[in-house]
Amino acid sequence: MLPTEEKLDPRVKRTRALILQSFESLIAEKGFETISVQDVTDKAQVNRATFYAHFSDKYALLDYSISQKFMQEIEKRMLNTCHYTHDNLRNLILAVCDFLFHLHSDCAQPHQQFESLVEGTIKKQIFNLLSHWLEQTQPKVPTEIPATVATWAIYGLASLYSHSKKRPALDQFVDDALPLVAVNLEQFT
Amino acid sequence: MLPTEEKLDPRVKRTRALILQSFESLIAEKGFETISVQDVTDKAQVNRATFYAHFSDKYALLDYSISQKFMQEIEKRMLNTCHYTHDNLRNLILAVCDFLFHLHSDCAQPHQQFESLVEGTIKKQIFNLLSHWLEQTQPKVPTEIPATVATWAIYGLASLYSHSKKRPALDQFVDDALPLVAVNLEQFT
DNA sequence: TGTTCTAAGCAACAGATGTTGCATAGCTTA
DNA sequence: TAAGCTATGCAACATCTGTTGCTTAGAACA
Structure with missing residues (x-):
């Protein structure tokens, strides 16, 4: 579980929001099983390595x-x-x-x-x-x-x-x- | 779900048994999440492509x-x-x-x-x-x-x-x- | 026994995964 | 504003995935 603290580096907030947003729209579009981490980071315009700094996997x-x-x-x-x-x-x-x-x-x-x-x-x-x-x-x-x-x-x-x-x-x-x-x-x- | 018919090519029976046996022993040894299909087929002495002829994934x-x-x-x-x-x-x-x-x-x-x-x-x-x-x-x-x-x-x-x-x-x-x-x-x- | 059918082996593929070391951008605090 | 800290970008890696076309071994059956 990630810390849901208020005082977070704005870059972190931004990145997580972008990833979440991208993920949720992809879920609606293609379904969970067919999504790759690549797909999520592409859509979120975030580097793939950055994804792994926040979540261990999909x-x-x-x-x-x-x-x-x-x-x-x-x-x-x-x-x-x-x-x-x-x-x-x-x-x-x-x-x-x-x-x-x-x-x-x-x-x-x-x-x-x-x-x-x-x-x-x-x-x-x-x-x-x-x-x-x-x-x-x-x-x-x-x-x-x-x-x-x-x-x-x-x-x-x-x-x-x-x-x-x-x-x-x-x-x-x-x-x-x-x-x-x-x-x-x-x-x- | 695979057919559990009696009349199966003995090669098929053999392959499935080898895969299952290998899988179950690996589960006990390393746990499910860390096992790769590679691991299973290596231990079962079965080709990886053969695995995919029987199961869609792990x-x-x-x-x-x-x-x-x-x-x-x-x-x-x-x-x-x-x-x-x-x-x-x-x-x-x-x-x-x-x-x-x-x-x-x-x-x-x-x-x-x-x-x-x-x-x-x-x-x-x-x-x-x-x-x-x-x-x-x-x-x-x-x-x-x-x-x-x-x-x-x-x-x-x-x-x-x-x-x-x-x-x-x-x-x-x-x-x-x-x-x-x-x-x-x-x-x- | 010989013929036919099909499972298994093999090699190679494009793509995804999870990780790394290093450079750079941007946040924070003094 | 300048200094230091850290999140992100980038490139490269070894590995795994799921798939393909082809060859070979072995089962079934006449």
């Missing part, structure tokens, strides 16, 4: 890009500055469904490799968020197990939603999904 | 290897030739936990990319198995949603189990985990 770049976008989504909904409630959980599920849905429509031909990597990245953040929520309400109790189960359940449901052909209304879907997740968590709150 | 090889090993595990426990029962579900969870646990101890430095790919591969098989079970008992009802949720829950629990530092006894763990999964499925059976 997988690290994907991780960073997805992390960052998902974190923005969470912050936009102010889910990072709250605690566990039934309603906040509902909003979290909504956020994940929404995010995955838009990700899939924004990316050309998302194949298994791409989806697997995205999944790992996002699950980490969901898990951190849920752990934080649970630790706030129950500081003494171990949170690993319920947080893990809930994380997987949420991501699984969101993945199902974002892949389904005949996509039901999001609100309807979340109403159906919510109890399956809540039951595991509310034993601990 | 990710396809991983998928094939894991699929095959997991399928053997399922067949060994005769889970592929049965229907839904509480006890068969218990055995399935046990199989997945066991498989992941041994996979992690057999592979050098399993990083996120490796684990993500394995996850995708195994979840496909769990999903097929559960769908089959559910369709047998309830041919009329759509099975996609319960099968998906159960698949994710099972894999999530197995992943948690195989990563936990202080690993509880497997039987104990499965007893705790089983009801969380069963409750979703037994609404439909």
Whole structure:
């Protein structure tokens, strides 16, 4: 993970922004698997060696890009500055469904490799968020197990939603999904 | 997916076996991410071009290897030739936990990319198995949603189990985990 | 056995990867 | 403004990738 500090050399900010921007537009255009680091740096007008000064490879770049976008989504909904409630959980599920849905429509031909990597990245953040929520309400109790189960359940449901052909209304879907997740968590709150 | 037919040219059988054998021993030795196709073919004493006649890249090889090993595990426990029962579900969870646990101890430095790919591969098989079970008992009802949720829950629990530092006894763990999964499925059976 | 079919070996290819040492541009601070 | 620091550019590298055209070995079958 890269430091997201404020005080960064403007050259660094500029380079990262150019790389990210180029990457995201290429993802939309050609899909992740067919992009080369060369492609990214060409489009970003940045030297290839410079790329490797920032990211170890294109997988690290994907991780960073997805992390960052998902974190923005969470912050936009102010889910990072709250605690566990039934309603906040509902909003979290909504956020994940929404995010995955838009990700899939924004990316050309998302194949298994791409989806697997995205999944790992996002699950980490969901898990951190849920752990934080649970630790706030129950500081003494171990949170690993319920947080893990809930994380997987949420991501699984969101993945199902974002892949389904005949996509039901999001609100309807979340109403159906919510109890399956809540039951595991509310034993601990 | 490669055809697993019986009637194959013995040269093909031999080549695939050599590649698989070499791959699996290299995985144990160096870990997946650092292996090159070159490494695999060198050790297997097979030409690199021949490799590409069988697998599109090393990710396809991983998928094939894991699929095959997991399928053997399922067949060994005769889970592929049965229907839904509480006890068969218990055995399935046990199989997945066991498989992941041994996979992690057999592979050098399993990083996120490796684990993500394995996850995708195994979840496909769990999903097929559960769908089959559910369709047998309830041919009329759509099975996609319960099968998906159960698949994710099972894999999530197995992943948690195989990563936990202080690993509880497997039987104990499965007893705790089983009801969380069963409750979703037994609404439909 | 001999003929046919096809898998495997081989060599070479263009392109991508990840890394290096060095030069230069640009940021920061005094 | 000048000095020092560091991110970027550049060129070259060894290596790996995925592919091709051709040759050779071995399986299948009449």
